[in-house]
Amino acid sequence: MRWLLSFSVSLQRTQGLSACVFVFLLVLGVPVAHAQSIRRGPYLQQGAPDSVVVVWRTSQATTAQVRYGLSPQTLGSVVTSNLSQTQHEIKLTGLKPNTLYYYAVGTADTILVGGDAQHTFRTSPPHGQVTKMRLWVVGDSGTGGTAQREVRDAMTRYVGGRLPDLFLHMGDMAYNTGTDSEFQTNFFDAYRDILRTVPCWPTMGNHEGQSSDSGSQSGPYYDAYVLPKAAEVGGVPSGTEAYYSFDYGHVHFIVLDSHDSSRAVNGPMLTWLRADLAATKQPWLIAYWHHPPYTKGSHDSDTESQLREMRERALPILEAGGVDLILGGHSHIYERSFLLYGAYNTPTTAAGKIVDAGDGKVDGMGPYLKLQSSDKGTVYVVAGHGGASPSQGPKPHPVMYFTEKQNGSCLLDITGNALTLTNIRRDGVLSDRFTLVKREGLLWVSPFGDETWAPLQMLKLRWRTVGRAIAQVHLRYSLDGGLSWMDIARSLPNTGTYDWKLPNQESNRVLLRIEDASNPAVFDETKGYCKMSSEIQVIKRRGTWRYHASGQDLGRAWLDVGYDHSGWLEGKAQLGYGDGDEATVIQAPSPTPPSYYFRKTFSLSAPLKSALLRVLHDDGVIVWVNGQKVFSKYADNGDDYASWASSSSQDNEESSATLDATALQAFRVGQNVIAVMIKQRSATSSDISFDLSLEGILSLPPPQEPVPEPVVSEPSVEPRLESSAEPPPEPRRETAGDGGSVEPAAEPTVSTEPSLEHGTTVEKDTPQDGGVLVLDGAQSGRGCAGCETNDPSEEIGGLLCLLGLLLCLRRRVAP
């Protein structure tokens, strides 16, 4: 545009003003002629088995349309709203449960965005169906800052390609006062890629409450969200969006408003709560609201009115109703309780209120159990660490098992009768995990999920049995996210462990399953997809190393594969001293020695055909594998102990090298030893640093296609949490409902009957109208990052501008 403006200025100097004004107006007119752009979204609300609400906001008032279908090329179903407005809320109905749909949004005339793999939604499973699900729990994230982004990225890295099924937000999503622009930048922009695929179920925090009001259901919070008030997604009608409930699979969620709504015992909210709890028979009950009943983080639940009132008034109702898990935010910290019951007093004491004082860890003291004979207990989690700066009181809360003053978020995995919550810190570390089991069960201890393995490697499978004795188990695996299963072992004695040689296959959707051989309804699956790949992380950053830093020359023996380094110290990388960024600080001997020793063992299931070595070092470094030198830098003075580095490195210098064929020959199938020597530049050097990672690609024989078992397709509708005295269950349906996100086969036409709402029109597809749109993916360039438009008015505006220019030129050349 700038060149047009400068051109018009030069024209002004040479000829009449009017033509140039015309050009100027045309230039200005281009944005006017330029049509809609997306300002917010699209995002998903009220996900149900047969419906979903798609919401988005445009720059100008316009009609709205959603196109959707079972593939990006067949968005054959259309719902249109003829109301001209900027906030669009379109409900799609008549959908199939647990089905992946693609969608695109726009006006009645044009598509603005969507129709690709990034714009999808999966409908909920039928209410009551035992379902494997993964939920993301975030609270107090709305800073728009680095911590919030890192928390989000840590989650997406961990889950890999499969985003959670639901996004539960504990409130305070838009600091400082929950204005519309704060919502835009600190929530909708920050989570855009997640919100367009994953329905969000929020509760209002006190910061949103400064601009929004539950009484009048007004303000940016209520403008943004479309929440149920007439039991649209299960539960009992509340008549208000401030508090509501919904079902997803075999879980009933209750969302309360601890900020604005009356917390009186006989007030509308708690009266509705009693009725709602009385009306559900879902096996799992999860409740959440903003102000946690127990916390000693940045808030104190013993002294603050909203927290105390929720504890004293709401908890007795919830615990009597058998709620299993209560989540909260507000306090900028992560806290996780024991299994509790009846701790309503102020100040809260733990004596006599802890049902299970264990750690709740499957690989520790055991999961929390809610057996039929004693179904009491609730675990409380404060997840207010999603972005705001964490802080903590002087002492942890007495009912909390674990407290951590670090930003992060939680993943909630529910598989059949086991619920597992994992805390993922912003740096990706999984700092806490607990499991709650109902009745009996089999629980995977290792692997849990979200791991990467190499084909043909040996993997130790470990599991735990709870509730009753199980004599024999079946072990199975899937390479396609649960669509089909192959046997690892059948009718295995239930010893809790099995060594499995992985098949020679590659997949990024591997699941493992363990079943009671006499009752397959008792089972567990690994939570997230695992990956089997020839591309492996042989050695990870921040791994554990043995090190020797005593200032002693160990000669060459330390390079031998058989050398015994068990007497060495051990620590996590980064190792070193002097920089203040070490995970393990090595005690600096005096005088400063020239060299420090590091060793590690690792295993390979096949030869390497390529490898990339990355080393963080200060100063010089030499790397040996199985006694053969494969890499060195700043070590020209020699690789013996006494030689100093030939040059200083930068602080925490990172070097990388693709190992050549000779170096690759050093690696062997089975156990390997990597030995690293870090060299100081001189005796006056004040620091050392070391960390190392090794990525490789295995050289595998051609894969043999496994023969999956025939699939039995019968839905399992009733929750199976009862004892094995029950008659054998119906055959399990081996579809995406049991753990994959796989699209069903595309149907030739989608003939839906969306319900007519005020101002909407429905267009049915015809066999000729199967494929609707193709987007060229072009950016609009109108200050809307990620927006895509396919707007013909852009071209028309350009043509008009050109016409104006031509007119100017014509006047100039005319006598």
Add this chain to the structure above:
Amino acid sequence: MCSVFRWFWVLVGLCVWPCWAFSHLGLHDEIASLSRMLRKNPTHVGLLMRRSALYRRHGEMKLAQQDLLKVGQISPHSPRLCLAWGKLWFAMQRWTKAEQSLLCAQKERVPSWQSFWYMARLHRRFSRKKEAIEQYQAALRLRQRPGIYLELGGFWEEQQELEKAAKLYRAGVRSLGGAVTLRMALLRVLRKMGRYREAIVVIEQAMKGLPVRFEWWMRRAEILERLGKKQAALRDRRRALQEVRELLRLRDSSLNREREVRALLVLGHKDEALRRLRLWLRSTPKERTALRLWRRHGPSKAAPQ
């Protein structure tokens, strides 16, 4: 003697004050947070209004007034300023001033439903029945909210205008998607009026689609009994008992145990009910609901060992 009396009250105050003070500590944090923001932006009308509201809830009326006076200086025609004054005067029980401010709020271009709601409460306080009802109705026209329906309905019930209360609750159920609190209020009124058949219709509408119907079966049984339909009432109660026993297999919660005991008692199986209570108290001796039921129905007040 006087000084002892005086010190007694000081002592009482010292004991009572922490309860009051601690109950407001959460608000204090929010006030502090707003104050920090106002230091950077001292003429931000929205923040001043918000802080004034928090001061009011915190009981710091003078500080609340100061903030509103400042808003009046910065932006005399600020929307909702009159409403804020109305709420403040109401909290301070300065009724005349409250009424004036609320009237001012009602004259705004887009009046808030709260201006009518507070006015309704003010009229109600002074037993101005007709005016209170008009104000409640005006609030409802602006905002459909369960709380307003329940307040106005409760007011009708106090006045023994049960027909009007029933009509109001019905309208609320219709407009709020079947809000259960309004259904329950409607049911209560219909029972008071002896309109049992209509009450049964309300119950059947409430039950539709619910996975658990225990409470509604029990309510319907009670009404059927009043209509003289004892067999039908017995069937409902048996259904309720069967349902709660299935629920207990699924979730052995206090709620389900209590329901089982209630169902057994109303079916006349007192011995069985007490046996279940004993088992319940054995597993959780301090369970308050179980203790309450035992004290009411057990052979002695003392809990069984």
